[in-house]
Amino acid sequence: MKGPIVVVGAGQAGASFVSRHVTLGGDAPVILIGEEPYAPYQRPPLSKKFLTGELERDRLWIRQPDWYGQNGITTRFGTRIAELAPSQRTVITDSGERIGYGKLVLCTGSRPRLLPDALGGSLDGVHTLREIGDADRLAERLGGSRRLIVIGGGYIGLEIAASARKLGLEVTVIEMAERILQRVASEQTSLYFRSLHRDHGVEILESTRIVRIAGRDGVARRVELDSGETIDADAVLVGIGALPNVELAEAAGIECENGICVDEACRTSDADIHAAGDCTSFVRNGQRIRLESVQNAADQGDLTARVLSGHDDRYASVPWFWSEQYDCMLQIAGLSQGFDRAVIRRNSTSGGQSVWYYTGERLIAVDAMNDTKSYAFGRRMLEMGMNPRADQVEDEQTDLKALLQAGMPK
Amino acid sequence: MVKITWKIAGKDDITADIPIGNTLMEAAVDNNVPFIEGECGGCLSCATCHVFVDPDWYGTTGAPGDFEEDMLDMTEVERSPTSRLSCQITASTELDGLVLHVPIPD
Incomplete structure (x- = not known):
């Protein structure tokens, strides 16, 4: 390999890549480029303990900021890449600087889907959450608000609803599907979270669409619903999904389909370019999927470092995910x-x-709500390809550990 | 600050001063202790911060909580009688001098 490994994107995937590269003692110099002016940090707490002020900023770092330099990683935080030039093995910053690479790793992540301007998406007081700056702005807004409206009953919206209740706000969640979490979970899990939120005083409106967010002097004031109802709000949080950041790759002619297409070794359609994390899509069980999770970002970043160090690894992780809302831990x-x-x-x-x-x-x-035992054993069973009988699993008297051990190869 | 030592078979020990209140998973990551990752940030979902507490210290750290107990069944290196997830141990004055052994995967 001639030239350094350039990593574009300093989120979880980029951080996991460099961590593994260092652990493996990789020879190639690495340049880690991130658009945000910070070293990689954990995003999951942004909607939870960071938002409620229970976790301080300096405990968000994935690695202490001075770790990178101490371990021979060159960092370029606060640098936006404007263009990839694969034929010259070069990336170009928005100020026109050209950085050459031997191998390129794209960890460009995803961004929140926005509500269109015509629906009031750009009014002051309408928030999305992805980055630490978003969390700072949202926390400041919540501090001076009485009522938050959350548009979208997915994980991010529900986590923020729970945090806002903790901060003493009145909260309404508006979900256009028949039930919250419909896209990602069964009816039983949706039901559990609907009750949990209602028990904590959150109003949940399902099968409800917004007509628009109405404002005064450019500031969001109320949300108009398709039912004809109007709800006053001081703050609106839009949590309606995320979009993969594929634009750089797409413009460079790299194959993309709902994400940057990668194979089991995180290779893109360009032999010198890998990709990892939220920005990728890959085939699992015959279907092209995209995952937005710490697990996927960390595992793909890690795997890419191994592959670039000459290991013949294949991505085969069982996806896992968690959420925390009030006193409920979902795994x-x-x-x-x-x-x-x-x-x-x-x-x-x-x-x-x-x-x-x-x-x-x-x-x-397996979805486990305050039931780490089922999560732990269910995950092990999935990793081993075991298929415990549903009637046994359903029976609380069945010992999951015994069931797992019975299915293990001798 | 309290002193914590990680013993890693075949490598030098790592001893560091840890701020009171930080978890020992955070402390390990901050001090580059190998094989301790803490991917889930300490919410008992990944089991990548597994340590063996030195038997002399196990009485002081105490035994795992219920959820932690369940996660200890899915560590990469099989658990021992003094296994803990280090995200669930918080640095405190009683733990000054604590010794942890880092499990090494095959």
Whole structure:
């Protein structure tokens, strides 16, 4: 390889890449380029303990900022890449500086989907959350507000709803689908979270669309619903999904389809360019998917470092995910999309429960609410390709550890 | 600040001063302790901050909590009688001098 490894994007995937590169003692010099003016930090707390002020800024670092230099990584934080020039193995910054590479790793992440301007998406007081700057602005807004309206009942919206309740705001969540979390979870899990939020005083309006956010003097004041109802608000949070940042790759002629297409070794259609994290899409069980999660970003970043160090690795992680809302810890292993059966298992010790998803006889995912035991054993079973019988799983008397051990190769 | 030592088979020990209140997972990552990752940020979802507490210290750190206990069944290196997830141990004056052994995957 001639030239350094250039990593574009300093989020979780970029951080995991350089961490593994250092651990493996990689010879190639690495330049880590990030648009935000900070070293990589953890995003998950931004909607939770960071937003409520329970976690300080300096505890968000994935690695201490001086770690990179100490470990021979050149960093260029606060630098935006405007263009890739693969034929010259070069990336070009927005100030026109050209940085050559031997290998390029794209960790460009994703960005929140915005509400169109015509619906009031650009009014002051309308927020999205992705970066630390977004969290600072949202926290400041919530501090002076009585009422928050959350548009979109997905994880980010629900986490922020829970944080805003903790801060003492009145909160309404508006979801256009029949139920919150519809895109990502079963009816049982949606039901659990609907009750959890209602018990904490959040108003949840499902099957409800917004007509627009109406403002005065450029500031959001109320949200008009398709039911004809109007709700006053001091702050609006839009959590309606994320879009992969593929523009640089696309403009450079790299194959993209709902993300930068990568194979099992995180290679793109250009032999010298890899990609990792939220910006990628890949084939899993015959379907092209895109994941927005710490697990995927960390594992793909890690894998890419191994591949560039000459290891013949293939991505085969079972996806996992977590969310925290009030006193509920949700942990998910696997992907439940396409399930045809879901069974509930109670955990009377913890007061929690889990939902086990099947396609036919095949276990595909577990959602665990305050039930780490089911998450831990379910994840192990998924990793081993085990398919415990649904009627056994459903029965709380079945010992999951024994079930796992019975299925292990001797 | 309290002194914490990580022992890593075949490598030099790492000893560092850790601010009171930080978790020992954060402390390990900040001090480049190998094999300790803490991917989930300390919310008991990844089990990548597994340590063996030195038996002399296990009485002081105490035993794992319920959720932690469940996650200890899915560590990469099999658990021992003094296994803990270091995200669940917070640096405090009682732990000054604590010794942790880092599990090494095959």
